[in-house]
Amino acid sequence: xxxxxxxxxxxxxxxxxxxxxxxxxxxxxxxxxxxxxxxxxxxxxxxxxxxxxxxxxxxxxxxxxxxxxxxxx
Numbered sequence: 001x002x003x004x005x006x007x008x009x010x011x012x013x014x015x016x017x018x019x020x021x022x023x024x025x026x027x028x029x030x031x032x033x034x035x036x037x038x039x040x041x042x043x044x045x046x047x048x049x050x051x052x053x054x055x056x057x058x059x060x061x062x063x064x065x066x067x068x069x070x071x072x073x
Contacts, residue, residue, distance in 0.1 A: 009051045010034060011063070015072075016056035022072040027054055 012030050020026050031052045055062030
């Protein structure tokens, strides 16, 4: 029997970088880049199986607590 991943949470690190600055357009670009070639190989076939979360490992923003709307609209 082949295993299948039912759900996955993908943390997009370094979204606090000045080049990105929590930008939603860049966030969506990264989602599309990761979803197609890599995550389908894991068995995540639909976007409803995946949750993409922006975060900053340096400041731990978005890792434990939700990101404030004032930081990441």
